[in-house]
Amino acid sequence: MAPPQTKKQKLSTLADDERSTSASEQMTATRRFIDLVRTFAPDLPESSPLFTHLAEQSLASALSTEPSSTAGLASDDVVNTQAASITAGHAQPLIRPDQATRDAIAQIARSNGAIVNPEQPVPGPGRYRWLMTYDREMARRMGVTDPSVITSMRARGDPVFTSAHGPGADPPVVWYSDRTYLNPTRQPSEPGHWEFQTPDAQEWAATQVGGSEEHGMPARPSASDIWNLRQRLLTRGAFNITHDMALVFVPDEQPDDRSLTDGEVEVDLGEDDRVFRYDPTNGDGPGGENDQTGNPDNFYHDFIRFEDGTTIVCDRITAKKGDPQPHLFRAYGENGWSTYRRSADFDWNNAASIKSLKGWRDQRLRRYFGLKRTEDRPDYSGRDLKWLGKQYEEARDAGHPSSPVGDWDKLVEGFNAFTKGQHRGEKAMRSKWSRIIDDFAKKGGVVVTKRQKTKSKRDKEKVVISVQEQRRIAKEERREKELAEREKQNGVKAKVGRHGKVMPTYSVIVSKAGKNEPVVVDIKSQAEEKKGDEDEEESEEDAEEDGQ
DNA sequence: CACTGAAGCTGAGTAGGCGG
DNA sequence: CCGCCTACTCAGCTTCAGTG
Numbered sequence: 001m002a003p004p005q006t007k008k009q010k011l012s013t014l015a016d017d018e019r020s021t022s023a024s025e026q027m028t029a030t031r032r033f034i035d036l037v038r039t040f041a042p043d044l045p046e047s048s049p050l051f052t053h054l055a056e057q058s059l060a061s062a063l064s065t066e067p068s069s070t071a072g073l074a075s076d077d078v079v080n081t082q083a084a085s086i087t088a089g090h091a092q093p094l095i096r097p098d099q100a101t102r103d104a105i106a107q108i109a110r111s112n113g114a115i116v117n118p119e120q121p122v123p124g125p126g127r128y129r130w131l132m133t134y135d136r137e138m139a140r141r142m143g144v145t146d147p148s149v150i151t152s153m154r155a156r157g158d159p160v161f162t163s164a165h166g167p168g169a170d171p172p173v174v175w176y177s178d179r180t181y182l183n184p185t186r187q188p189s190e191p192g193h194w195e196f197q198t199p200d201a202q203e204w205a206a207t208q209v210g211g212s213e214e215h216g217m218p219a220r221p222s223a224s225d226i227w228n229l230r231q232r233l234l235t236r237g238a239f240n241i242t243h244d245m246a247l248v249f250v251p252d253e254q255p256d257d258r259s260l261t262d263g264e265v266e267v268d269l270g271e272d273d274r275v276f277r278y279d280p281t282n283g284d285g286p287g288g289e290n291d292q293t294g295n296p297d298n299f300y301h302d303f304i305r306f307e308d309g310t311t312i313v314c315d316r317i318t319a320k321k322g323d324p325q326p327h328l329f330r331a332y333g334e335n336g337w338s339t340y341r342r343s344a345d346f347d348w349n350n351a352a353s354i355k356s357l358k359g360w361r362d363q364r365l366r367r368y369f370g371l372k373r374t375e376d377r378p379d380y381s382g383r384d385l386k387w388l389g390k391q392y393e394e395a396r397d398a399g400h401p402s403s404p405v406g407d408w409d410k411l412v413e414g415f416n417a418f419t420k421g422q423h424r425g426e427k428a429m430r431s432k433w434s435r436i437i438d439d440f441a442k443k444g445g446v447v448v449t450k451r452q453k454t455k456s457k458r459d460k461e462k463v464v465i466s467v468q469e470q471r472r473i474a475k476e477e478r479r480e481k482e483l484a485e486r487e488k489q490n491g492v493k494a495k496v497g498r499h500g501k502v503m504p505t506y507s508v509i510v511s512k513a514g515k516n517e518p519v520v521v522d523i524k525s526q527a528e529e530k531k532g533d534e535d536e537e538e539s540e541e542d543a544e545e546d547g548q
Numbered sequence: 549c550a551c552t553g554a555a556g557c558t559g560a561g562t563a564g565g566c567g568g
Numbered sequence: 569c570c571g572c573c574t575a576c577t578c579a580g581c582t583t584c585a586g587t588g
Binding site for chain 1: 555
Binding site: 318358362363366371372373376377378379402403430434450451454 | 573574575576578579580581582583584
């Protein structure tokens, strides 16, 4: 049974309580900059460029004990440790992560449609994030917890930020427009209006199509003009000259959020508008060591949540050639988080490298989180293959080797009847048939591999524990082990199920059902899961050995 | 024995050819 | 244009060998 949709539309830029604190945060941040400089330059006018320069220098030295060029390993995990210490009351110096890492994260954000350090508030629904945990902590020390404050201060030309404009300025904030409203294929049904996402987009539109007689555009087209032009071009099948003019739809009214059900926690994905039950950054925030925030267009996460409140989230998308996603080097498994050994100098365009990474991730995540695929795909036994080989020979002798005698339905029906319990489909049988043809062409007959012989042997010995049952047992064992370990470490009392098993509260598998629409496809209580497994007991019995 | 890496198997997906 | 078919690729899985 499908659980309620987890997507929440959070259309406001800020929560109400956040909004109410913004003004005071702005005051606080400005005051701290000013106070800092006043301690050693009491008479310097705040409007002086030198004032801004000194403020930055002072802030940098106050927040860092190491040069900002600290290379490589001065990463977010250092900062996370610091943040944790600070939370515990032990203030520590901040170390700025190396610029290359920061640039890379900013680039990933941009490639996902985000705007790094917008010069002014971006119209339309969306949300802010800090670029890295470091920036969140740096802002916190400035007295700012709301990223929108930074944009507002820059937008109004706050004197202490005079030279801190631009995409490289610290602390960077990142704006993610709600994808439902950013360059949608259709105009949303609710009342609202169009705006350019950024002033740059507006300028670009004016440059490209402003004053165009061909398109009937005014000198400075409005966002609505561009939207209408875009629709006309797409309707005609013409090249969409407006494709890089970012438009956002701004709803007149903002719908209320779905209220959270008992036990749910509102956590956002970080990289887009979606609000989810679990934090894919695993508490580290975007850019953190275990951040599993993937490409929103390839949404697929697994979660497991334990009684002690810990939630582990893993991105289970498969690595793809030419699509660098460094977070795929991290995967959670039996022994916690692990890093892919060959991540250094990894070539995202090398097929062999990708295959190896995929293999590592697939196995590690599958062994911990379980299988993705729901249906079983048993090997063909030697006996099965002999039967298929015979069908092929008959078809070949009848002059049509590429298709069976009779039709495909007859073959599928015949095979499933012969095996007494298998449920192969036509598509599967067609694939298998083509491999039978290959076997005959290359080796003169069906080839039974060692693995398939093993399958035959097991069938003969009537090993009847179903695959599902084996999976269930393995999964429970893993959970039991994990919970026992956690209990040992934390002294947390684990929950014990009906059958004496220690278990997490629940686990869910989430996959994308559409390009922008994550859907929870499976939430099962342990009882339901067990019941379902028992219902699918295997009934196959291949009594006859293949004789090879 | 636990763990890891990789080979190899199955079925689904997809591009392209072909005939009606 | 549509449906059918073929050939090929890929994802996800099982199994087994290697390693410490």
